[in-house]
Structures are given as C-alpha cells and as structure tokens.
Amino acid sequence: MRQALKALKANRLKTLLIYLSLIFSITSIFLITAISNGVISMYSSILKSDGDIIVTQAKISDTFFSNVNIQLLDKIDQIEGVVKSSAIIVGATPVEQLPIVAVYGVSQNRFSNYTLTQGNYPQNNEVMLGESVYKNLMNKTQVTIANKSYKIAGVFKSDIGFENGGVVLNIEDASALFNKSASMLMVNTQLESNIDDIKSEIEALSSEIEATSTQNFVENYNQFKIIKTSSYAVSLIAFCMGLLSIVSIMSITINQRKTEFGIKRAIGISMRKIIAQIVSESFILGFLSYISAFFIAHIVLFIIKQSTTLQGYVNGEISSSLALFIFSASIAMSIIGSIIPALNASKTDPVILIQGTKI
Template structure:
C-alpha cells in the first residue's frame, strides 16, 4: 500500500485526470439515481398518504388520463370493510406566468392532509397554495389557473415537493377545469380487512374501473418503471464512459511506467504483485473520488431541493442503499479500468519493458 501512495504522488497529472474522470462519472450516477428515486418516492408517498386501495380508470397508462365516476364512492361506502373514501384529481396547468404547475382537486375529507401555515382551507372558487409556489407569486390574494381566477384562501407546507409546489382546490372546481369527475378514488379499510378480497369486491361495482392495493399500484405504476429504467440506462452509460476514460488514462500511465515494471520484474518481483499494486492504486483513487463526488452531489442536490425556480418538483436524497451501490460501482470502475492495461503489461518480456518498447 505505501508503494501505491508513492506511485500516485509520482504521477500527479495522470492521477488528477483519473480523479476528475471518476468524480464526473460517480457524480452523474449519484445525481441521476437520486433524482429519479426522489421523484418516485415523492409521488408514491403522496399516494400512500391516504388510502389502502387506489381506484383508477381501467387500462390507462397514467393517472393524469384517468377519469372515474365520483358517484362510485356512494356504492363503496356500503361495503362493511370500508372506513373512509376520498377522491382526487391529479393534473397540471399554467398558473399565472408559471408554465406548468401540479394541480390537485380533492374531496373535502382530504384537506386535512395539507398542513396549514396560513389562512384556511378553500371553499368554492378558492385555492390553497403550497408554500413554494406562494412565495413566487406577486399577487398574494388571487391566482389565475387556466384562465379562471381563484381567491387564495391559505398556504400549506408539505415535505413532498410535488405538493409543496402545487395548488389544491375543491374537486368540483377542478372537475370543471379538467373536464373529468375524478382521477382516483382512495379507500381506507378496517385494520383486519383482507385487502385483496376487498379489491375484488370493488372491481365488481363497475366494469370501467381498476382497483389495486396501494402497494401494488405503486410497485406496478408504469411511469415509475419508465423513470427507473431510464435512470438505470443513463447510469450504465455513465459507468461505461468512466470505465473507458479511466482505462485509456491508465494505459498511457502504465506505458510510461514500463521501465519501472521491467526493473521490478528483473529484480524478481512477480507480475502478480505489480498488478496488485496497480489495483491498490486504483482503489485508493476510487475511494478518494467517491468521497469528493459524494460531497459535490450532496451540495448539488441541496441547491436543487431549495431552488425557487424548480418549486420543489425535482428532489433527490442520497440513501444509504444508493451510497453503498455507487461505492461498489466506483470500485468496480477503478479495478476494471486498471486491470486491463495491467494484464497487458504482465504479458510483456522484462527486457522489452526496460528498453522502452511499446507494450
């Protein structure tokens, strides 16, 4: 290990290039993974906040396109296992000069989900604003949504970025704006209820609906799958780019150190020990780069989370699982990037290495 540190110091320029390349690759994986997971986490948290069962229109690709008859609630209430039903319209619209803002039309029994910090819950033709969007509006008394003006009744704060940067209004008002009854119906059940049996009962009430347990809905939601798949693909590309760059830099570095390797082999030091030294150097660089990338990514995510421009819609937190995954990914990049040129050098005759011929 001491020899590895000496070698790293002796090749400061190449070391800097490798660290820079690694930091770029690791930070990319950190940010892409954290932001995509943050988006999934925010939306799933919102869905899980109220309801054991979620009911949407049958065979729809996204909740934005779902349209369920809100009168179905009256039928669901007659089921003995049900304790509460609520409805929500999930949509997006132009709000004042903001191009796209999340808009939630909710039944009155869902207002309690929004923690008031100012004012009161909205009545007809009134809206409740998330703190993030409220702070960016010039007019604090009324707001224009889809060419309709609404009085601002109050302000709420939420840990969920989508909500904190959104607008909440009565479901009847949202129904007029977006020309639908409701996007989803949320159902709460008694503690000892068999959720799957209740789901089957609800599905029999209307042939145009699809009821699922909240956990099942979140796990199988198409948009979540698309986000996660896209994230994995982009992260893999970043991984490959980092691997190729590091392998190229290390090839040049090892080529410049061929005389050193030749002398070591002539002195009886096995190539296995030399390869192990190179791997140790790479591991040191990988761990050092990981620490720098972690710090940079955390700082970037902090600014993204608190950016007034993004209104909290983009959020990401580095979980322990993500950090461990990326640490092992970093070490894999480092080892694979170094072992290829190292093995190439190990096959070369010591005299050729000492003479300075190409390896």
C-alpha cells in the same frame, strides 16, 4: 499500500485526471439515480398518504388520463371494512408566470392532509397554494389557472415537493377545469380487513374501474418503471464513460512506467505483485473519488431542493442501499479501468519493457 501511495504521488497529473474522471462519473450516477428515486418517492408518498386501495379507470396507462365516477364514493363507504374513501384529480397547467404547476382537486375529507401555514381551506372558486408556489407569485390574493381566476384562501406546507409546489382546490372546480369526475379514488380500510375481498367488492360496482392495493400500484406503475429504466440507462452510460477515461489514462500512465515495471520484473518481482500494486492505486483513487462524489452529490441535491425556480419538483434521495451500490460500482470502475492496461503490460517481456518499446 505504501508503494501505491508513493506511485500516486509520483504521477500527480495522471492521478489528478483519473480522480476527476471518477468524481464526474460517480457524481453523475449519484444525481441521476437519486433524482429519479426522489420523483418516484414523492409521487408514491401522495398515493400512500390516504389509502390502502387505489381505484382508477380500467386499462388506463397513466393516472393523468384516468376518469372515475366520483359518485362511487357513497357506495364504497358502505362496504364493510372501509373506513374512509376520498377522491383526487391530478393535473398540471401553467399558473401565472410559472410554466408548469401540479394541480390537485380533492374531496373535502382530504383537506386535513394539508398543513395550513396561513388562511383557510378553499371553498368554491378558491385555492390553497403550496409554499413554493406562493413564494413565486407576484399576486398574493388571487391566481389565474387556465384563464380562470381563483381567490387564494390559504397556504400550506408539505414535505412532498410535488405538493409543496402545487395548487389544491375543490374537486368540483378541478372537475370543471380538467373535464373529468376524478382521477383516482383512495380507499382507507380497517387494519384487520381483507384487502382482496374489498377490492373485489369495489370492482363489482362498475366494469369501468380497477381496484389495486396501493403497494402493488406503486410497484407496477408504468411511469415509475420508465423513470427507473431511463435512470439506469443514463447511469450505465456515465459508468462506461468513466471506465473508458480511466482505461485511457491508465494505459498512458503504465506505458510511461514501463521501465519501472521492467526493472522490477528483472530483479525478480512477479507481475502479479506489480498488478496488485496498480490495483491498490486504483482502489485508493476509487475510494477517495467516491467520498468526494458522495459529498458533492449531497451539496448539489441540497441546492436543487432549495431552488425556488424548480418549485420543489426535483428532489433527490440517497438511500443507504443506493450509496452501497454506487460504492461497489465506483470501486469496480476504478479497478477494471486499471487492470485492463496492467494485464496488457504483464504479457510484455521485461527486456522490451526496459528498452522502452511501446506496449
């Protein structure tokens, strides 16, 4: 390890280039994965906030297109084991100067999910705003949504970015706004109830609906799968770019150190030990780069979260499992990137190495 540190100090420029390449790649992987996880987590939290079962339109690809008859709530409430059922409409529209804002139309029994910081819950033709939206509006008394003005009845705070940057109104007003009855029905059940039996009874009420446990819905939601797949694909590209940079820089570094390696081999030091030293150098760089990228990613995510321009819609989560995965990827990237040119050098005769012939 001491020899590895000396070698890194002796090749400071190359060390710095590899270090910066690793930081850039690892930070990119952190941010891409963390932000996609944050988006999924925020929407999942909304779905899980008030329901064990989610009822949507049958054979629909996305909840934004779902349309469920809100009149089913009365029938669902009569099913044994159901504690409460509520309805929500999910949409998005420009609001004032803001290009896109999440709009939630909710039934009266869902208003208690929102913690008011000022004002009251909305009546007809009224809305309440998340703090992020409220701060960005010039007019604090009324707001225009899809060419219709609504009185601002109150302001609420939510830890969920999508809600804190959103607008909440009565589901009757949202129904007129988006021309649908409800996007989803949320069903809360008793703890000892059989979820499958309740789902079957709900689906028996109409052939146009589909009931799914909240956990299964979140795990199999198509949009979540698309987000995850996209983030993995972009992260893989960042990984490959970092790997290519390291291989290129390490090839140049090893080529410049060929005389050193040739002398070591001539005095009896095996190439295996030389390769082990190079791998140690790369491990040190990978570890330090990971630590730096970890803190940089947290700083960037904090800045993003505090940005009023993004209204809280972009948020990142770095879980312990994600941190461990990226640590493994970082070490693998640095070691693989160095061992390829090192193995190439090990196949060269020490006399050629000493003479300075290109590897």
